[in-house]
Amino acid sequence: MERDTHFILGVYEDEDVLLHAVKEVRSTGVKIHEVYSPYPVHGLEHVLGYKRSRLPIAAFLFGMLGTSLALTMQFYMMKFDWPMIIGGKDFAAFPDFIPVSFEMTVLLAAFGMVGVFMVSSNLKPWAQPRIFDVRITDDKHVMAIDIANNSSMEVEKIKEILKSSGATEVNNKSFE
Amino acid sequence: MQVTSSVRQPLVTGGKTYHDVTHDVSRQVEGKPSLAWFLAFLTAAGVLALGSIALIATLWEGIGMWGLNKTIGWAWDITNFVWWVGIGHAGTLISAVLLLFRQKWRTSINRAAEAMTIFAVICAAMFPVIHMGRPWLGAYWALPLPNTFGSLWVNFNSPLLWDVFAISTYFSVSLVFWYIGLIPDFATIRDRATGLRKTIYGALSFGWDGAAKTWMRYESVSLILAGLATPLVLSVHTIVSFDFATSVIPGWHTTIFPPYFVAGAIFSGFAMVLTLMIITRKVFKLEDYITMGHIELMNIVIIITGSIVGIAYITEFFIAWYSGVEAEQYAFINRATGPYWWAYWSMMTCNVISPQLFWFKKIRTSIVATFLLSLVVNIGMWFERFVIIVTSLHRDYLPSSWAMFYPTWADVGVYMFTFGLFFTLFFLFAKFFPVINMAEVKSVLKSSSEKAAK
Numbered sequence: 168m169e170r171d172t173h174f175i176l177g178v179y180e181d182e183d184v185l186l187h188a189v190k191e192v193r194s195t196g197v198k199i200h201e202v203y204s205p206y207p208v209h210g211l212e213h214v215l216g217y218k219r220s221r222l223p224i225a226a227f228l229f230g231m232l233g234t235s236l237a238l239t240m241q242f243y244m245m246k247f248d249w250p251m252i253i254g255g256k257d258f259a260a261f262p263d264f265i266p267v268s269f270e271m272t273v274l275l276a277a278f279g280m281v282g283v284f285m286v287s288s289n290l291k292p293w294a295q296p297r298i299f300d301v302r303i304t305d306d307k308h309v310m311a312i313d314i315a316n317n318s319s320m321e322v323e324k325i326k327e328i329l330k331s332s333g334a335t336e337v338n339n340k341s342f343e
Numbered sequence: 344m345q346v347t348s349s350v351r352q353p354l355v356t357g358g359k360t361y362h363d364v365t366h367d368v369s370r371q372v373e374g375k376p377s378l379a380w381f382l383a384f385l386t387a388a389g390v391l392a393l394g395s396i397a398l399i400a401t402l403w404e405g406i407g408m409w410g411l412n413k414t415i416g417w418a419w420d421i422t423n424f425v426w427w428v429g430i431g432h433a434g435t436l437i438s439a440v441l442l443l444f445r446q447k448w449r450t451s452i453n454r455a456a457e458a459m460t461i462f463a464v465i466c467a468a469m470f471p472v473i474h475m476g477r478p479w480l481g482a483y484w485a486l487p488l489p490n491t492f493g494s495l496w497v498n499f500n501s502p503l504l505w506d507v508f509a510i511s512t513y514f515s516v517s518l519v520f521w522y523i524g525l526i527p528d529f530a531t532i533r534d535r536a537t538g539l540r541k542t543i544y545g546a547l548s549f550g551w552d553g554a555a556k557t558w559m560r561y562e563s564v565s566l567i568l569a570g571l572a573t574p575l576v577l578s579v580h581t582i583v584s585f586d587f588a589t590s591v592i593p594g595w596h597t598t599i600f601p602p603y604f605v606a607g608a609i610f611s612g613f614a615m616v617l618t619l620m621i622i623t624r625k626v627f628k629l630e631d632y633i634t635m636g637h638i639e640l641m642n643i644v645i646i647i648t649g650s651i652v653g654i655a656y657i658t659e660f661f662i663a664w665y666s667g668v669e670a671e672q673y674a675f676i677n678r679a680t681g682p683y684w685w686a687y688w689s690m691m692t693c694n695v696i697s698p699q700l701f702w703f704k705k706i707r708t709s710i711v712a713t714f715l716l717s718l719v720v721n722i723g724m725w726f727e728r729f730v731i732i733v734t735s736l737h738r739d740y741l742p743s744s745w746a747m748f749y750p751t752w753a754d755v756g757v758y759m760f761t762f763g764l765f766f767t768l769f770f771l772f773a774k775f776f777p778v779i780n781m782a783e784v785k786s787v788l789k790s791s792s793e794k795a796a797k
Contacts, residue, residue, distance in 0.1 A: 182789065203553040205361065205531070206785040212559040220563040226571070244487060244496040253500045266505040266582055270512040273571050277516045281523065284564045285549070288557045290526065294550025303553045304531040306361030306785075 170315040173341045175325055176299055177310040177334035182208045185308045188332035189214040195328050200313040203303040222280055229279025230272045237271035299340055354448055354787050357631035361785050368779045369532055371627050376774050379626055384770040391763025397756020406476050408753035414746040415736045419754040420470045422728040427467030428583055432576055433612025434460025435517050439572035450783040451632040456616045457521040462768040464514045466761035502585035509582040513575055520568045526551050527782040580608040594674035594735030603655035610648035613641050614720035621714045632779050635708055642707040649698030678734045686730050693723020
């Protein structure tokens with residue numbers, strides 16, 4: 168059977184039932200493809216065993232880039248390229264460069280991080296998402312299990328596990 | 344695990360389920376607009392059209408159309424600029440600062456407040472741009488672009504240039520923050536829709552699928568953006584106040600300006616949020632989401648920031664006297680008793696006295712009183728900027744050049760234009776975008792609703 172095409176879906180109503188269910192299902196050895204929720208469920212990433220997002224690191228690096236670019240630009244323009252006496256200040260009036268450096272830091276950190284987020288999560292206007300269940304964006308949490316990825320286990324057995332973990336519905340879903 | 348508190352009120356009333364949240368918010372987007380919406384939208388668009396006559400006249404003839412003279416070079420334009428920027432502070436404060444402080448009540452008001460922020464900043468930015476006289480050349484004066492003077496760069500020692508960076512960063516970061524929050528809600532509308540609407544909201548939702556991994560990153564992004572936006576929001580009005588504070592004009596060059604301007608900005612921003620929210624909750628029947636609890640909390644913020652502003656006014660006066668500088672003392676005495684006394688006392692009444700009425704629980708939990716006082720606060724905050732700007736300028740060092748400022752029809756018209764623009768954009772937002780952040784409200788619903796907690 169092909170990977171990433173045939174799924175078993177466990178539909179959950181409540182976030183706390185879902186959190187227990189994820190632990191329970193994982194402890195039986197079933198590999199979870201992904202869990203889909205209408206809103207962020209706190210602690211879900213821990214029970215799923217996801218590593219912490221490295222986006223804050225991206226934000227920090229982009230922020231540093233912003234600071235360096237802003238300072239380089241200001242010192243180059245004000246001190247080296249066209250020095251002018253303004254209010255009797257030093258050409259390299261460092262304290263005066265702080266506001267612009269701060270704003271450029273924030274600008275690049277924010278845009279850089281959001282850009283990385285968009286790319287890493289494949290968010291783009293022309294993206295065609297695979298919708299496992301339309302109720303995911305309304306009121307249901309859906310646990311998707313890739314059948315091919317759990318070939319050692321019977322489909323019926325997986326469905327049993329999902330049912331006993333508190334799923335209100337267990338469905339099949341296939342993509343082309 | 345349901346968390347109920349006997350002390351705190353529920354954030355969402357009416358025993359809503361998750362599906363109710365989706366339905367109550369999405370139906371505004373999906374249904375035909377109501378007659379009330381059409382009338383409101385047409386009024387706003389009408390004001391925009393009328394105001395654009397003044398705007399076009401100003402661009403065609405130049406800023407000589409305004410009532411400025413050789414003594415008063417800044418008047419309505421900069422007053423309006425600071426006023427709009429101030430209003431634009433509440434949205435990001437609500438979504439960023441209150442997120443860091445884990446104030447969950449922000450979830451049902453942050454979307455509309457952020458939209459208001461973005462529209463207010465657009466209105467604000469118009470004034471300095473028009474004031475350039477020839478805004479089509481403005482990019483060369485405002486941005487560090489190479490030019491034919493080989494290159495004569497912009498002046499990084501000038502707070503006006505810092506403003507360019509501050510306002511444009513604030514605008515773009517707020518826009519991104521707002522849009523990231525909108526993505527999951529656009530996906531909700533996409534999944535309920537068919538046909539053209541599905542295509543449009545599908546594109547707007549950027550292919551959101553609600554995966555746990557994406558939510559994890561989303562939460563991470565929100566938190567970092569909040570962490571970045573918090574100092575940003577404080578920096579913006581600080582830098583706006585530098586426009587005055589770093590000058591040598593008596594009445595302007597005070598070190599108290601940055602915190603005083605920031606408090607004033609939050610004060611007026613919350614007042615505008617209240618004005619808009621009271622109308623929105625009524626028109627869209629969202630009383631269960633924007634509850635009396637929300638209105639009361641925002642009124643408390645208004646008392647606090649209003650009191651800070653009041654103390655700042657008194658401190659300014661005291662320091663002017665204590666400094667022993669005659670010019671400084673005269674600037675303040677002239678404010679309170681000179682030809683612009685009526686503007687000064689309008690400001691004092693609207694900003695210092697009227698918000699103190701919110702100490703009475705009856706008043707701060709009354710919709711009518713809150714609505715009226717929110718208008719009063721914004722009138723007062725407009726006068727504050729007018730008083731600071733015009734009264735400090737109109738009697739300068741040479742009594743022979745003392746003058747008065749009289750607004751022309753073009754001053755009034757351009758201000759009207761920004762009102763039209765603000766409300767036109769807000770009404771379009773309210774119709775086509777989900778006005779309440781559904782995903783975030785759902786995430787706090789469990790502690791608020793019996794049905795969701797079952």
